[in-house]
Amino acid sequence: MALDWRYSFVSTPLIRRQMAATANRLSAEIELIAARYAVGAPEGSSRAAYVEGLHAWQRYLDQGRQQGEPRSVLARLPGQLNPLTDMRDGPGAIRIAPGMVIGACQAPRDVVILDASGVHQRQWSPGLTLDALIDERRAADSLGQAARASLVTPQGQVLTRPIASWNRLTRGAADLPVAPGASLVIHTPGIDTAQQWVNEALPQWLASRLPGENCHSWQLDAASLPPYPHSRSRACRAGACETPMSSPFRPAHPSTRPRDEQRPAPARTGWLALGMAGGLLGAQIAHAATGESQSDFGGVGLMQTPTARFAPQGELSFTYSRTQPYKRFSVNAAPFEWMELGFRYVSVETVSYGEAAPDRDYLDKSFDTKFRLWEEDRYRPALAVGLRDLGGTGLFSSEYLVASKRYGDLDVSLGLGWGYLGTRGDFSNPLALVRSSLETRSDTTSDNGGDFQLGSMFSGSPAVFGGIEYQTPWDPLTLMLEYEGNDYSDEPLTVEIDQDSPFNLGATFKVNDNLSLHGGWERGNTAMLGLSLSTNLAGLAQAKDDGTPEDVAPSHHSRYRHDQTPEAFRVRSLDAGWRTSTGRHWPRRCVPRRGLKSPACG
Structure with a gap:
């Protein structure tokens, strides 16, 4: 039998128990979903x-698991076993645990496909892609x-992509190569808890x-086996295999370099290193997206x-942009997938900071926030509400409601913008039907900053804004076309700005997963340049190095001192109190008398 080490695996008792429990719940949840759809069908x-x-x-699912105890179900850890590095002797080897199987x-x-019509096996062919399978x-x-x-993937990596006509990407991340042995799961379309859990758990299983x-x-x-790291061979359980484990895994010419000259390798558990390698492999797939x-x-x-889109949960971004006369420095975070927070400094080049620093540009700080009201689906766009310059001086304060499809x-x-986003004032405020004071917008600026002008939110005449983003x-x-609701007729600090056109053109070039460059032509007469640095804090991890284990000489002394033996401990425990006929243990100071409970005994 010709084995292919690209299709190798490591299995432990823990993952076998976990996946057996997952399979049981998957079967129950799928049965529940099927029962719901069967009603009135x-x-x-x-x-x-x-x-x-x-x-x-x-x-x-039933074919993929054996009947019997959970520990008899063979499941593997995601990742690929490298026999030249993971199974050789030395500090970099996998720690062998009881019940481990390789x-x-x-x-x-072939490729296995689970879709709305059932389970299918398709013969693999060179050049097969995810895009072709979806078609x-x-x-x-x-x-x-x-x-x-x-x-x-055959190595256990799960890659989720949009496939509907309204959200599918026809380039970049969508055109993934499909290897033989891969599986494709078409998600269930519902949004209830059971279907969402199946959509996540089934690919992991x-x-x-x-x-x-x-x-x-x-x-x-x-x-x-001898104690690690003295092991020089790894033998199979008696009768489990014909050749010793050292034969297929040990290098053909082991190094004879002295131990003190060998480079130390970080200790690891093997499966963790395999999982991290799989994650890094996925992180190398860099592409731009709308x-x-x-x-x-x-x-x-x-x-x-703004748009109704949000960065992934845990995303942290640093952005710089310059559109004369403004230079903006901002930090934005996505603590949740439905929430965005931002802090920004704006430098106004045509206004001085004041008498204390007449040669310094005016500097304004502000806070922003945005919330998702509902997610996009087949027919309904994503909807979000947001606030700009909240709690600052209010020079650029604005509120908006925006939808994206x-x-x-x-x-x-x-979208519809109030305040700075809607200075053009396309029509009277529809919210004035609910509250008449929202018909006009009062001065929202603050000399000292830090004040929340809650009464002026969503007040005044709004303006329409929107745009299109195109993945090339x-x-x-990516390219952008934008229509502004701001006509620059009421700029803060009496700044004078001319607008030749409300349409803006722009582009974003994604250098890698962390760096993006921005450029555009705004107001019909002004260039814009900027860049963004981003990282995802939710995916950060610190590599741990346990160091090279030290040799410890065996001890010939007893494990216990004379007063720490199990017998001595039992005698001390008995001496500390008495146990009644009912089996209850009473400390010496709390022994009850004539059936009366001592107040100190509870």
């Missing part, structure tokens, strides 16, 4: 066909109302399946206007 309808497809998912499989020749399933009318799909066909495994016996650019003011948006490579936004065929580049 006419025979032969699309709902009835979807119920049959879910039942096929259940049968596939192995390798033959390379498969095939759409032609077979097997996607249903699904908006996303997850591709599970598939990632724990063995990566190929005709797999051969070896169960390691840590108890029969709905990710930082605006001139900071925060996800176009140039001068994606159509393939186009992301369209349309060149993956790092």
